[in-house]
Amino acid sequence: MEPYGPETYGELNADVYDEWHDLDPTDAVRFLGELIEDGPAGPVLELAVGTGRVTIPLAARGVDLHGVDASEAMVARMRAKPGGGRIPVTIGDMADVAPDTDARFAMVFVVFSTFFFLMTQDEQVRCFANAARRLLPGGRFVLECPMPDVGRYQRGQRVEAHHVGLDHVRLTAVRHDPVEQRLSGHHVLISDQGIRLAPAFMRYAWPAELDLMARLAGLELRGRWGGWRREPFRGEGDYVTVYEKPETPAAS
Known part of the structure; x- marks a missing residue:
């Protein structure tokens, strides 16, 4: 498996990523846009911005959007698309969240199971902690996740x-x-x-494990749905979870 770093997936998949993962971003953009309107005012950060599948149409709605990605090749693909060149992107590990700025965000989000490209529990916990630190009071951390299906694997x-x-x-x-x-x-x-x-x-994680990571970071579960259309969560397939930073810190 070595060497396999935060940038490896993007560097080796950028030229085929959009072709192999031709996903309609409409529902995700609508969901995130509604959440932004309902939250505190401020910029929004996407972790693992990739080729801009969600970033570009969300920014087209007037959102002050920023991105982080470890892969220069993926970001180059995004910047080659209409509107992609106007989105500021930092090249870096998404577990660091925003390594080049002290800015605070109204929302931090990561889509399409990409959070789980963080290969250890420690890295995932660190990402939660850094996201919480960067959020404004009332800000949200949004993850699109696959429900683990370990029964698929024989031997x-x-x-x-x-x-x-x-x-x-x-x-x-x-x-x-x-x-x-x-x-x-x-x-x-x-x-x-x-x-x-x-x-x-x-490195997959179960919903309860993610909730514990959020709690350790000082975030609260706001909602969990079975998809971007807010379908009921039934413990299968892809799902969306929203965590929120409390307006006032919890008493110790």
Whole structure:
């Protein structure tokens, strides 16, 4: 697995990321926009801004948006898109949240399971703590998460075909470590041009574990839904969690 750092995923996947993850950002942008209107006034920060799938349309609504990403290649893709060049982005580890500024934010958010690219519990706890420190009173920390589905892995592994065409096949091959709660995998593209590997390593966490990280950081659970349309959370699939920084610190 070495060397695999915060920038590795983006540096090795930037040129195919939008093609392989063609997700409609409309519902996420609407949800986040409503949350911004309901919260304190101030700038908004996206962790792991990537190619700007959510960042660019949210900024187009007039949001004072900033980003952090470890991958220069991903950010270059964003800046090449209309509107992407106007969004200030810091190159750095998202666990540091905002390493180049003392600014405080009305909202910090991270979408599409990217929070779990922080590979240890310590890094995830550190991200929560830094997000809480950067939030204004009443500010929100928003995460889009996949519900862990460990039953998918037989003998600690899984191979799945995502696309089969006449001239190519795209697979994922994943190993599961239940002790470290870690998924170590590759997207595998087999075509007449050869074989391409795109690694993706994650450390998943259960909702209750995330709630504890939030509590340690001084954040409170505001709500959890089964998606950006505020569907009821039923403990499966992708879900959205919102934590809030109290207006006044809790008594010790």
